[in-house]
């Protein structure tokens with residue numbers, strides 16, 4: 346009976362090998378998922394993932410570049426304080442856990458819960474807005490920025506309504522003719538928005554070197570003035586663009602809305618550097634973070 350027992354040994358050896366291989370396949374990924382502690386000076390994809398998670402939670406870690414610097418550190422500490430965990434500026438398992446829970450609970454616990462914000466991406470459809478000498482259309486930049494602002498505000502619990510969600514004229518989908526400017530103001534008024542924020546890109550063909558951020562508000566509204574200047578200054582802070590000033594603006598959407606209303610002009614379609622920046626996704630994120638910060642500052646004052 347040597348034959349069968351020999352083949353039995355072979356079989357058990359094979360089984361042993363298969364089991365070891367199987368366990369290795371299961372355990373190896375678990376080992377590599379064990380996230381390292383991220384701290385000042387850390388670099389790599391894990392840092393980029395942390396920066397994205399902080400952004401999504403409404404905290405600004407600076408550019409998502411995979412480098413844990415001073416801005417990421419201060420955003421992380423702000424988040425840890427807001428989440429009620431130890432503020433050590435080091436991202437370990439507890440912080441990772443808190444970050445993944447944050448998004449799910451922000452609707453009910455976010456600091457902007459119960460606030461309705463109407464975002465108004467300038468132009469759209471047949472109306473491209475200002476054109477850059479290099480073929481860019483203002484309507485595309487304003488929609489990209491407003492969509493990102495919507496995201497950042499929603500992750501903080503706000504109820505966000507946009508006057509348009511795509512490349513069309515507001516009101517063109519209402520089934521009867523309505524002027525697009527009337528439609529924009531009416532969307533804000535009929536939804537009893539807490540604030541109205543219109544996003545535009547400036548143009549100054551007389552001098553292509555002019556660059557920067559400006560805020561506009563309706564005459565006589567102190568709250569609108571404060572909203573507009575807060576947003577414009579925050580955008581200057583997150584983008585590095587120059588803050589020009591905040592002025593009274595003779596715009597229909599500002600004068601026909603019944604709540605604090607601001608119009609922000611981010612950069613100039615006539616400035617090559619501004620347009621080159623506006624073509625880049627990370628920059629649009631920085632603009633959106635600035636606008637969301639301004640809005641959140643104003644609403645939580």
Ligand SMILES: [Zn+2]
Pocket residue numbers: 467468474475483545546
């Ligand atoms: Zn415009």
